[in-house]
Amino acid sequence: MTTHSTLALTESLIAQNSVTPADGGCQDLIASRLKPLGFECETIISGPDHFRVTNLWAVKRGSLGKEGPLLSFAGHTDVVPTGPLDQWSSDPFVPTHQDGYLYGRGAADMKTSLAAFVVASEEFIAQNPQHKGSIAFLLTSDEEGPAHDGTVVVCNELKKRGERLDYCVVGEPTSVDKLGDTIKNGRRGSLSGKLKVLGVQGHIAYPHLAKNPIHLMAPALAEIANVVWDQGNAHFPPTTWQVSNIHAGTGATNVIPGEVVIDFNFRFSTASTAEGLKSTLESILQKHQLQYSIDWTLGGEPFLTEPGNLSIAVQTAIKEATGVDAELSTTGGTSDGRFIAKICPQVVEFGPRNATIHKINERVELADIEPLKNVYKGILQKLIA
Secondary structure, eight states, rough: OOHHHHHHHHHHHHTTOOOOOOOTTHHHHHHHHGGGTOEEEEEEEEOOGGGGGEEEEEEEETGGGGOEHHHHHHEEOBOOOOOOOSSSSSOTTSOOOTTEEEEEETIIIIIHHHHHHHHHHHHHHHHTTTTTSSSEEEEEOOOOOOOOHHHHHHHHHHHHTTTTOEEEEEEEOOOSTTTTTTEEEEEEEEEEEEEEOOOOEEEEOOGSBBBHHHHHHHHHHHHHHHOOOOOOSSSSSOOOOEEEEEEEOOSSSEEEEEEEEEEEEEEEEETHHHHHHHHHHHHHHHHHTTOEEEEEEEEEOOEEEEEEEHHHHHHHHHHHHHOOOOOOEEEEEEETTHHTTTOOOOEEOOOSSSSSTSSSOOOEEEGGGGHHHHHHHHHHHHHHH
16 A cells, blocks of 8 residues: 555545445544644534434635635545445555556545645645635535535535635536546536326226326327527527426326326526526416426526636636646536535535446546645645645
């Protein structure tokens, strides 16, 4: 095992079993590294007894105090379940080196980023003891879960306190083909619906005595599937609508069902709003005179950080550390950046390659660990020194 500080801390974090919503002691380990640097560390516990979530807010003020800019590193200590253990080449909670990679659950998503945040901060503070701006850490153990008691809770508390965040770097694994090729400067919103269309159950041989809700819904479904919700914009592709599940029937082959339930999801850009999408879809259902109900779930609003100080600093730091020219992107699913964007004007995500996240044998290239730390340190140098 090499003694590189970032690698050693990454391995220590991977060794903590922190399947969501468990933190596994990761935040205590990180706080133990931050406190000697002058960070004030606060643990915020949230959620019901059966789903306790651990959150960490840690901040070190710069020489300008609250008048200086504040850069927050954000991320999550929880990981997804391992899947079948017998399919892993090694124990997922025993960090293992194989063929130039570090294996373990959370290696890419996102314990390497967390370790790199910490070591970057240690090195930056040692080299810049009178740094002007402030550094913060916003960590949760509820990113891979429902995300009801994690980052959103901390952001709401910070808003109540009047805490100002100027920049935030989320350590999500954004790189695609090589470290540094992609930065996320926004994400699409997610709006889900459970649509129930009612008919009249009856014998399949006597259709005139029943109303088949599948047949009733079919024309409306075809129309909705062909709607152009928006054209997207310079930063986002057009909004999409997809059906994920359709449920109907009693299981018998001679019964017309009394209802059909359809699960669907919008992934939408800043060119649309959740309320506008709801209104358009329901107007089609009403046009087809359907008897229906919908349970809506807004998973997250879209957010966008226009190119500016933060994205330029990240791109420059990546170029210096890796030689790669990073592109800005808004592709992929949602992230906790959607909550942070409500209290911070500039939020981007950057981290290691995402090819193996959530998979069996999750791993990160050993050769990428120190450059990742150097990118984060470069961002600090450019924005708060």
